[in-house]
Amino acid sequence: MSAATVLETEGLVKAFGDRVVLDRLDLSVDRHEVVVLIGASGSGKSTLLRTINLLEPIDDGQILLGGEDISDPRVDADRVRARIGVVFQQFNLFPHLSVLDNVTIGARRVHRTPKAEAEATGRRLLERVGLADFAKAHPDRLSGGQQQRVAIVRAIATNPELLLLDEITSALDPQLVGEVLDLVAELKEQGSTILMTTHEMRFAEHAADRVVFLSGGRIAEQGPPAQVLRDPQHADTRAFLSRLT
Numbered sequence: 001m002s003a004a005t006v007l008e009t010e011g012l013v014k015a016f017g018d019r020v021v022l023d024r025l026d027l028s029v030d031r032h033e034v035v036v037l038i039g040a041s042g043s044g045k046s047t048l049l050r051t052i053n054l055l056e057p058i059d060d061g062q063i064l065l066g067g068e069d070i071s072d073p074r075v076d077a078d079r080v081r082a083r084i085g086v087v088f089q090q091f092n093l094f095p096h097l098s099v100l101d102n103v104t105i106g107a108r109r110v111h112r113t114p115k116a117e118a119e120a121t122g123r124r125l126l127e128r129v130g131l132a133d134f135a136k137a138h139p140d141r142l143s144g145g146q147q148q149r150v151a152i153v154r155a156i157a158t159n160p161e162l163l164l165l166d167e168i169t170s171a172l173d174p175q176l177v178g179e180v181l182d183l184v185a186e187l188k189e190q191g192s193t194i195l196m197t198t199h200e201m202r203f204a205e206h207a208a209d210r211v212v213f214l215s216g217g218r219i220a221e222q223g224p225p226a227q228v229l230r231d232p233q234h235a236d237t238r239a240f241l242s243r244l245t
């Protein structure tokens with residue numbers, strides 16, 4: 001692996017009972033790279049992101065984060081998760097906490113950042129995404145799009161090495177999708193390293209550095225978005241893309 005590699009899976013195997021979901025998967029993500037994972041429903045996209053975040057034990061292979069084997073069972077999972085920012089489809093903000101507390105809780109609890117410092121960072125980030133006025137509000141006062149932007153701010157508040165975004169716009173009303181994806185595009189401009197799944201192929205086309213198509217637990221095809229999305233070589237990719245339109 002090169003110095004620019006943030007994430008690397010080598011021969012990653014994950015099965016649920018007899019069902020092999022990830023079958024010796026090799027994937028790497030470089031620093032500042034935005035990789036969009038696509039594949040049929042049930043192809044293992046979420047499972048892959050969950051194994052990287054150590055939410056699912058793996059059956060074989062390795063996962064390296066910044067060169068460290070995080071799949072070693074002796075590794076402290078909380079310490080690894082503190083290096084990764086995650087946003088899921090469902091807005092998983094803490095309903096009883098203010099927006100600002102949601103954004104700062106990771107820095108304060110996990111990284112032991114002093115309250116004043118964590119709040120200064122949190123306010124600056126909320127300002128940047130146009131949500132400063134909601135700092136003291138509870139999440140239920142916000143639209144779904146605003147809640148997902150807060151979830152993204154929470155994920156980046158601790159400067160993670162890697163961001164994992166799993167279908168973060170799938171539960172949103174269509175008119176709210178753009179504001180969330182615009183924020184992801186902005187993070188890309190600022191140099192974040194992102195591994196994400198999305199059904200928004202237009203977004204993938206302009207924001208992804210690389211599109212990875214998963215099929216049969218492996219990478220069937222990958223490359224620049226213009227190649228994979230416009231001129232797919234693999235029959236499964238063609239079938240998947242034709243079902244979308």
Ligand code: ADP
Nearest residue numbers: 016019021039040041042043044045046047048
């Ligand atoms: P995707 O995100 O690509 O739609 P998933 O990773 O959610 O796919 O699921 C991949 C496969 O693994 C599916 O067949 C799903 O039913 C199965 N699966 C996922 N999580 C579990 C689990 N906790 N227990 C059993 N099977 C699971």
Ligand code: MG
Nearest residue numbers: 045046047167
């Ligand atoms: Mg999924």
